[in-house]
Amino acid sequence: MPPKVIFLDIDGVMNNIGTRAEPERPGMLACLDPDNVAVLNQIVRATGAVVVLSSSWRLSLPLAELRASFAAAGCEAQVVGITPDVDGPRRGREIRAWLDAQPEPPTRYVAIDDQFDMPELPGHLVKTCRVHGLTTRELPQVLAQLAD
Numbered sequence: 001m002p003p004k005v006i007f008l009d010i011d012g013v014m015n016n017i018g019t020r021a022e023p024e025r026p027g028m029l030a031c032l033d034p035d036n037v038a039v040l041n042q043i044v045r046a047t048g049a050v051v052v053l054s055s056s057w058r059l060s061l062p063l064a065e066l067r068a069s070f071a072a073a074g075c076e077a078q079v080v081g082i083t084p085d086v087d088g089p090r091r092g093r094e095i096r097a098w099l100d101a102q103p104e105p106p107t108r109y110v111a112i113d114d115q116f117d118m119p120e121l122p123g124h125l126v127k128t129c130r131v132h133g134l135t136t137r138e139l140p141q142v143l144a145q146l147a148d
């Protein structure tokens, strides 16, 4: 059976206003906040979902490095890939393109993002607040999207 998939943004989701990377605090690892990682771990433990990164970080760092940063930050999710770079910052379209390219698309998926609306994925977007990132407030919505 194809795995459940979380399309994951990073800035404003896996970090918050206090911990996102700034010029004086650069680097991927620095911008994964343990509190936000803990919520993602809760989702992964409850659903067994894997992660596909949709964040623009995927365009500046190789997948191996992104994976290593997530692992080093204590993230239990398996980071299986990244969405393709479709022209323009149309994140929903990039996720759609990833889904369409799968021989067996996931039965359940959710996109978590703080910024983009995704008309290409009606009903599959859970929006976070960039001030807080992913919190337990979003848990019910995310779990509902990934439920059997």
Ligand SMILES: [Mg+2]
Pocket (backbone or CB within 6 Å): 009, 010, 011, 012, 013, 113, 114, 115
């Ligand atoms: Mg973001």
